Each structure stands twice: as C-alpha cells, then as structure tokens.
Amino acid sequence: MIIKKEVIVRNGSGLHARPAAMFVQIANKYSSVIKIVKDGQEVNGKSIMGILMLAAEKGARVVLTVDGVDAEAAAQELETFLLKEKDPEM
Amino acid sequence: MQKGKKDKGKEKKQLQLRGIPAAPGITIGKVYIVGVEDLLPPERNITEQEVPSEISRFKKVLESTRKEIINIEKKISKEMGVEQGKIFSAHLLVLDDPVLSEEVVTRIRKKKKNIETIFAEVLNKYVSVLSEARDEYLRDRISDITDVGKRILRNLIGGDTRGIEGLIDRSIVIAYDLAPSDTAMMHKGSVLGFATDIGGRTSHTAIMAKSLEIPAVVGLENITDIVMPGDTVILDGFHGIVIVNPTKRFIDQYEKEKKKHEHLEKQLIDLKFLPSETLDKRKIILAGNIELPEDVASVISHGAEGVGLYRTEYFFMNRKDLPTEEEQFNAYRSVAARIKPHPVTIRTLDVGGDKFLSQLDVPKDMNPFLGWRAIRFCLARPDVFKTQLKAILRASAFGKLRLMYPMISGIEEFRKANVVLEEAKSELRKKNIEFDKDMPVGAMIEVPSAALTSDALAKEADFFSIGTNDLIQYSLAVDRVNEKIAYLYEPTHPAVLNLIRMTINNGHKENIPVGLCGEVSGDIALAIILIGMGLDEFSSSPIAVPELKKVIRSVSFLDAQKVTEEALKMTTGTEILNYAKAKLMEMVPDIALMN
Known part of the structure; x- marks a missing residue:
C-alpha cells in the first residue's frame, strides 16, 4: 500500500536536530519505505542526514510518502509527530 | 600533530587569549595537543577488483565502530547518567x-578511490552543508557527525592516531574541537582542563566538561595555532581566558585564585544545606543570576535558593530572526520546572545600552545607556514584548515565576507595561491556556528617579529588585564601559547607598520584598552594609553564593545594622569602603583574607 500525505511541519523548531532524530527513530520501527519531499527535494525518511539536509522549518509544507505493508500505521504516527507543537523530549 | 607555525621566537612571550567560558575552574599545566588534521591517508586509486574488498572493509569498520560507540554509551550512562549517554x-x-x-x-564504484578518501569526501559534503545552517543548535550538532566520522576514519586507517586515549600525564588538552566521545574519555585525573578553537556554550563538549567538572574554555579561534608542545598555560574557565606561557607573576596570582576557589569549594559542601540566615535568625534569600537554561545546574550546585535574575536577552542574540513564543516558553518552562519550588525572577528583554540585537534594528544612540532601551524599547514594540510576556505567562503554570521589568523610571512606565501584560493574559484566557494568575510583577530599580519615587512604585509593584550596575552609573554619571573614568565607579558612594536604603525602606513600608542583583551583590565588603539595611534577597552569579552565605551566617542583623548606621554617617566612598573592609575583617576574617 502507498500512502501519500501533505503535512505542514508544526514542531517547535521545525524538523531540526532533535526532532529529526526522533523522526528517524520512529521511521525505523516500520518496514515501509518512507520518503519526504520538500520543494522538489526528496530524501529517505530513515536517514538523519537526509532529513537534516531538508532543513524543514516550522511551517514548512512537506509530502510524506509511505510504501509498504505497515504503511498506514507508519503514516499515522509520523504525521502525528510532525503536527505536534511541543518540542519532543528525547 | 598540531597545525601551525613552528618557527616562533626563541623567547616565549606571554599571550592572553579570550574565549567562551564553558566550564568553571582554574588550572595551570603543560599542554597536550590533540591532532586530527593528519587523519587522512594519501589518496590512492584502486582497481575494479579491489572495489568489493574496500566496501566490505567499510562495512566491517562500521560494525566495529558501532560496538565502540555502544561501549562508550554504556560507560558514560553509568558514570555520568543516562542523559549524557543519550548523546x-x-x-x-x-x-x-x-x-x-x-x-x-x-x-x-564510480570514482575508484580508496575507501578513506571517499568516506572523507562524503563526510565533508554533509558537514559543509550543515555548517551553513541558520540554527545554532543544528550547527552545534555538526560535532556529532564529525565525531562519528573521525572515529570511523580512525578505525579505517588503523594504527596510531593521537587521540585523547594517548594522554598519560596530567595536562591541559588543546584541540581544534573536541568530540563528545573525546570529552567522555577524559579522566578527571589526567586531564586538567581543555581549550578549543571552536564551540559554543551549548555545544556537547561544554555540557560534558561541566558535568565532568573539568575547567574548559571554548571558541578561542586559533589556540591550536598558538600553543606548542611543552608550553605551559593558565586556563581560567570562570572568565574564558587562557594565558599561554604565563610569567611568574601571573602564575602566582592564579595559584592564589585557584586556592581561593578550592577553599570555597570545600566551604560550599559544608554550607550547601545550611540555611542562609544571620546569627540572630534573620532569613535572607540567596539566589543566582542566569543567562541560559543550562546555568540552572550551577545555581543548584552552589546552594542558591532560586534564580533572582534570569536575563532573557541572550535568547535574542546571535541570530537573525526573533525567538518564537514557543521557543521562549520551552526555555522559561524548563528553568521554572527545575528551580521549583524556589522562585525564578525573569527579567523582560533588556536590549540597548551595551547589548544590541541585529534583527531588531535598534539604531545606535549617541548615548546608548540613556537611549531607546529595555522597557522603553519594549513598550514601543508591543509585538516583541507581548510575545515574550505570553511565553513567560505560559511558563508560570510550571513553577514559581516572578516577572520583572527593567529600567523602570517611574510609575507611569510600570503601568503601561502592565497594560500589555493584561492584554497578554486575556489573549491566553481566550485560548484557555493556563497561567499563574497571581504571578508577582516587580520593578527593577536601577534609574535614580525610580529609587527616588519608590514610595509610589511600592504601592503597585509586588517586589523590587535593585540593579546596582546601572544604578551606580546613572547616579554617579559614570559610563561603566569607559576605562578612563572607572575610578569614579564607586559602589560605596554615599549617594548610591542612600538610594539603595531609600528603596529598601519604601518597599518595606508597603510590605513588599526588596532584592538586589548586580555585581555589588557579589562584592563581599559591601554585604554587611546591605544586610544591615534590611535587604531581603541577594542575587549574584552562582559562584559568589557560598561566600555570601558565609558572611550572612557569620553576622547578626543587629550588628550589621550598627555597621550600616556608621557607614552612612561617612561622607566619601573611600571612607565607607575602608570601613566596610575593616568590619569584614573583624566579623568574617577568613572571607576577608581571601579577598
């Protein structure tokens, strides 16, 4: 199954550093292939480097693509994470 | 190992370098220079056949490096707590x-070069992209990537590299940058301190150094170019100073300073859990001044009861954009929650004067200290002000916060600021966001006109905090930045002491507490006079807290009152200072001797 969602990043300081690490840790729990696209740039959602390169600030519009057997659950959890306003505590 | 000039003069000249204080303490010793520059082996072309073996070598090294990191993580978590291990x-x-x-x-596959060369290329690519990031936190995280990268490279190359592990003698470690894992491998026994070219106060290395209690100075820019193996340096982690090849005079001076601090450390342990009260049981609150949430640790470890001055402008410095409400809220909340149940007095943005913020477009005043600054600026920019007030209000739900406006010159300004505060409150109420309805709101008394009208202010403010640095410069008309007139900057000037006493008395008439924050609060000779005036709270840099507590616990309020009375009969600052010193020697000799 492929799920494609447009999400606006709401994390306190965008998808930077700590939130990026959290995102990767969540993504790694799933077997699905996870991709994030911002402004035409696509990166692997399981790569901390990739996500840091994306430099998605708070308010950035990204497209999340999840492809695999556990796509639904993965997309759900990742979307919730991106929409959380409070900075995650790691 | 070290980069830089080897052809320095025959005679070693003393050189003083200024960096960022990262971890407190003073240490003197020989340097040990950690090199990473020659980690790169010469580039080598490989054949098509060699590609798979190079790749498998890479995979193996990744695996062994992973084990290494897990081991360090375990070690650190055990020795320094899970929080540090998480790095x-x-x-x-x-x-x-x-x-x-x-x-x-x-x-x-494409370039057919040895794995070390390729790996270094890829690593550099990521590092260079990240070093352009706007976010300071993100830039600090580059060290995570280079740390792992260098570890992998070291393992790929094999053989001897001069890492921190090679350190045997007690030395001061000098490096371009220290990886967190390097800092982690430092043992208190063999590493006296460290100094690095780069790094900020929030970098991992700074945090690690603090928790290992090793003095450290970071951000020295070019110390690796300057020091040579065998050099002796003095490292002053309190002030961020490194003195290379110090003269005997400097060594003696710092040895003395070091002894003083060691002595204080001992006292600190004894005093930490004892109440801060006079011999006749008058309670005086001892709080600490902070600039960043990280400073809370020092407040707690020095036995301060709360934060008497949280300077928020550092939040706004060194960045191009304005901090968001959320960002500020997170910082204020974390301070409030960690200091709880003690109070945190948070000062609203104090910009202007000697602190300029590029993104706020504050024009340079001819007379900056008398210009558009602090509360004057905030009232003109309600957008900036209200955002901060909302963040503070929201944080007030998580601890005991007190709000304080800087540079209040009279009651009207105080009222205007409160109007904005009420707006902020009603906006939060509309959104059903919780805050402490009874959060005390106080005025900083640092303009002579505020001290002179403190009777009126005391009727509306919930507390006063006397800001001595500015109060002195305004009442004596002495620019505290100008060295030529530094001799006129007299904390003991009768005019200053009278303004302080007037403020305390007026506050007490309306039953509000009066505290004092500023350098004077840490000026030990004056402490007795201030105690005698009936001051309720001292807030100083956390390291000055044990000394102050010692003084408070050694005098009675009654005796201190007599000292104050005598002092205020005198007519010159010099006379008062000498008298205060003599009294300190008489009443708290061991503290007087150390100063």
Whole structure:
C-alpha cells in the first residue's frame, strides 16, 4: 500500500536536530519505505542526514510518502509527530 | 600533530587569549595537543577488483565502530547518567544512516578511490552543508557527525592516531574541537582542563566538561595555532581566558585564585544545606543570576535558593530572526520546572545600552545607556514584548515565576507595561491556556528617579529588585564601559547607598520584598552594609553564593545594622569602603583574607 500525505511541519523548531532524530527513530520501527519531499527535494525518511539536509522549518509544507505493508500505521504516527507543537523530549 | 607555525621566537612571550567560558575552574599545566588534521591517508586509486574488498572493509569498520560507540554509551550512562549517554544515540543514527553508506558505496564504484578518501569526501559534503545552517543548535550538532566520522576514519586507517586515549600525564588538552566521545574519555585525573578553537556554550563538549567538572574554555579561534608542545598555560574557565606561557607573576596570582576557589569549594559542601540566615535568625534569600537554561545546574550546585535574575536577552542574540513564543516558553518552562519550588525572577528583554540585537534594528544612540532601551524599547514594540510576556505567562503554570521589568523610571512606565501584560493574559484566557494568575510583577530599580519615587512604585509593584550596575552609573554619571573614568565607579558612594536604603525602606513600608542583583551583590565588603539595611534577597552569579552565605551566617542583623548606621554617617566612598573592609575583617576574617 502507498500512502501519500501533505503535512505542514508544526514542531517547535521545525524538523531540526532533535526532532529529526526522533523522526528517524520512529521511521525505523516500520518496514515501509518512507520518503519526504520538500520543494522538489526528496530524501529517505530513515536517514538523519537526509532529513537534516531538508532543513524543514516550522511551517514548512512537506509530502510524506509511505510504501509498504505497515504503511498506514507508519503514516499515522509520523504525521502525528510532525503536527505536534511541543518540542519532543528525547 | 598540531597545525601551525613552528618557527616562533626563541623567547616565549606571554599571550592572553579570550574565549567562551564553558566550564568553571582554574588550572595551570603543560599542554597536550590533540591532532586530527593528519587523519587522512594519501589518496590512492584502486582497481575494479579491489572495489568489493574496500566496501566490505567499510562495512566491517562500521560494525566495529558501532560496538565502540555502544561501549562508550554504556560507560558514560553509568558514570555520568543516562542523559549524557543519550548523546551517543545520535551518533548511532549517523553511523546507521542508509543515505550516508549508500552514497559511499556509489561513489567508490564510480570514482575508484580508496575507501578513506571517499568516506572523507562524503563526510565533508554533509558537514559543509550543515555548517551553513541558520540554527545554532543544528550547527552545534555538526560535532556529532564529525565525531562519528573521525572515529570511523580512525578505525579505517588503523594504527596510531593521537587521540585523547594517548594522554598519560596530567595536562591541559588543546584541540581544534573536541568530540563528545573525546570529552567522555577524559579522566578527571589526567586531564586538567581543555581549550578549543571552536564551540559554543551549548555545544556537547561544554555540557560534558561541566558535568565532568573539568575547567574548559571554548571558541578561542586559533589556540591550536598558538600553543606548542611543552608550553605551559593558565586556563581560567570562570572568565574564558587562557594565558599561554604565563610569567611568574601571573602564575602566582592564579595559584592564589585557584586556592581561593578550592577553599570555597570545600566551604560550599559544608554550607550547601545550611540555611542562609544571620546569627540572630534573620532569613535572607540567596539566589543566582542566569543567562541560559543550562546555568540552572550551577545555581543548584552552589546552594542558591532560586534564580533572582534570569536575563532573557541572550535568547535574542546571535541570530537573525526573533525567538518564537514557543521557543521562549520551552526555555522559561524548563528553568521554572527545575528551580521549583524556589522562585525564578525573569527579567523582560533588556536590549540597548551595551547589548544590541541585529534583527531588531535598534539604531545606535549617541548615548546608548540613556537611549531607546529595555522597557522603553519594549513598550514601543508591543509585538516583541507581548510575545515574550505570553511565553513567560505560559511558563508560570510550571513553577514559581516572578516577572520583572527593567529600567523602570517611574510609575507611569510600570503601568503601561502592565497594560500589555493584561492584554497578554486575556489573549491566553481566550485560548484557555493556563497561567499563574497571581504571578508577582516587580520593578527593577536601577534609574535614580525610580529609587527616588519608590514610595509610589511600592504601592503597585509586588517586589523590587535593585540593579546596582546601572544604578551606580546613572547616579554617579559614570559610563561603566569607559576605562578612563572607572575610578569614579564607586559602589560605596554615599549617594548610591542612600538610594539603595531609600528603596529598601519604601518597599518595606508597603510590605513588599526588596532584592538586589548586580555585581555589588557579589562584592563581599559591601554585604554587611546591605544586610544591615534590611535587604531581603541577594542575587549574584552562582559562584559568589557560598561566600555570601558565609558572611550572612557569620553576622547578626543587629550588628550589621550598627555597621550600616556608621557607614552612612561617612561622607566619601573611600571612607565607607575602608570601613566596610575593616568590619569584614573583624566579623568574617577568613572571607576577608581571601579577598
């Protein structure tokens, strides 16, 4: 199954550093292939480097693509994470 | 090992370098220079046949490096707590990064070069992109990536590299940058301190150094170019100063300073849990001044009861954008929650004067200290002000916060600021966001006109905090930045002392507490006079707290009152200062001797 969602990043300081690490840790729990696209740039959602390169600030519009057997659950959890306003505590 | 000039003069000249204080303490010793520059082996072309073996060598090294990191993580978690160990989870993420290893594999196939060369190329690419990031936190995280990267490189190359592990003698470690894992491997026994070219106060290395209690100075820019093996340096982690090849006079002076601090450390342990009260049981609150949430640790470890001055402008410095409400809220909340149940007095933005913020477009005043600054600026920019007030209000739900406006010159300004505060409150109420309805709101008394009208202010303010640095410069008309007139800057000037006493008395008439924050609060000779005036709270840099507590616990309020009375009969600052010193010697000799 492929799920494609447009999400606006709401994390306190965008998808930077700590939130990026959290995102990767969540993504790694799933077997699905996870991709994030911002402004035409696509990166692997399981790569901390990739996500840091994306430099998605708070308010950035990204497209999340999840492809695999556990796509639904993965997309759900990742979307919730991106929409959380409070900075995650790691 | 070290980069830089080897042809320095025959005679070693003393040189003083200024950096960022990262971890407190003073240490003197020989340097040990950690080099990473020659980690790169010469570039080598490989044949098509060698590609698979280079790739498999890479995979093996990734695996062994992973084990190494897990071991360090365990060690650190055990010795320094789980929080510190967590740093290494970020390292593992980098190590396991699929994009990084895929890119290495793709490039080696295409370029046919040895794995070390390829890996270094890929690593540099990521580091250079990240070093352009606007976010300071993100830039600090580059060290995570280079740390792991260098570890992998070291393992790929094998053999001897001069890492921190090679350190045997007690030395001061000098490096361009220290990786968190390097800092982690430092043992208190063999490392006296460290100094680095780069790094900020929030970098991992600074945090690690603090928790290891090793004095450290970072951000020295070019210390690795300047020191040579065998050099002696003095490292002053309190002030961020490194003195290379110090003269005997400097060594003696710092040895004395060091002894004083060691002595204080001992006292600190004894005093930490004792109440701060006079011999006749008058309670005086001893609080600490902070600039960043990280400073809370020092407040707690020095036995201060709360934060008497949280300077918020550092939040706004060194950045191009304005901090968001959320960002500020997170910082204020974390301070409030950690200091709880003690109070945190948070000062609203004090910009202007000697602190300029590029993004706020504050024009340079001819007379900056008398210009558009602090509360004057905030009232003119309600957008900036209200955002901060909302963040503070929201944080007030998580601890005991007190709000304080800087540079209040009279009651009207105080009222205007409160109007904005009420607006902020009603906006939060509309959104059903919780805050402390009874959060005390006080005025900083640092303009003579405020001190002179403190009777009126005391009727509306919930507390006063006397800001002595500015009060002195305004009442004596002495620019505290100008060295030529520094001799006129007299904390003991009768005019200053009278303004302080007037403020305390007026506050007490309306039953509000009066505290004092500023350098004077840490000026030990004056402490007795201030105690005698009936001051309720001292807030000083946390390191000055034990000394102040010692003084408070050694005098009675009654005797201190007599000292104050005598002092205020005198007519010159010099007379008062000498009298205060003599009294300190008489009443608290061991503290007087150390100063």
